[in-house]
Amino acid sequence: MKTYHVGFTKCTASVGQHSVFYSIVLLWLNSVTSLFLSSSFTILHPAIGVLSTLLIAKTDYEILVLYFRSNYPLVYLIYSIVKSQAYLLLWFYVSRFYSIQKESKDLYSSWKNTVNYPKRFFSISLLVFLILAVIRVIIYG
């Protein structure tokens, strides 16, 4: 049984016990949960959101330290950097959402932007984390 640390969550999945598809879905759901929880902080204020994003990226920093201390596989390091970048990119995306709400002149434009903007955010974030879950299961097994 393999334990994966995914953002705020820790999920157990095993390719040997379950199918590859099951492991990918489990990792994907856990990543999306972490993303939306940290995005809820960002909507309140981007400064609080960046703290939670950094907390998620903490495990990636630990992998960076491991890489420089020992013969840690390069592929794990590359994956961690890509994952951190994805979280940061989506943090920027939600921060833009925050500034759009602040800049809107009236309730009508604020509401319309709020309703329209997440459609793109939802599709991008779900797709990004699905790709990351597939890569993770391929790399880590």
Place this chain on the structure above:
Amino acid sequence: MVKSATLRRIVISSGFILLIAISCTTVNSLKAQNLVKDFAQTIASILFFTSVALMAAIHRKYPSRHDKPEDIGELFCECPYALCRHPLYFLLLLA
């Protein structure tokens, strides 16, 4: 004396931050099958994010001080208020 608008802002903001922090620390505490539990968590987090975003969109358009009806100065009848009498309370319950 702290004005009620300021007090509301402090209580609700810190309440939300505390709620998200508790959600982050208690993830995976549901006693259910892995896939069912994770699916429920994901749906809940998406619903929570959407509710908070919509609440923020409404609340950010209120004047900073809104203790009395005359502080707002206009009657909102559009968008969320065309659909629901108290959209903020509805979204708060949903969150």
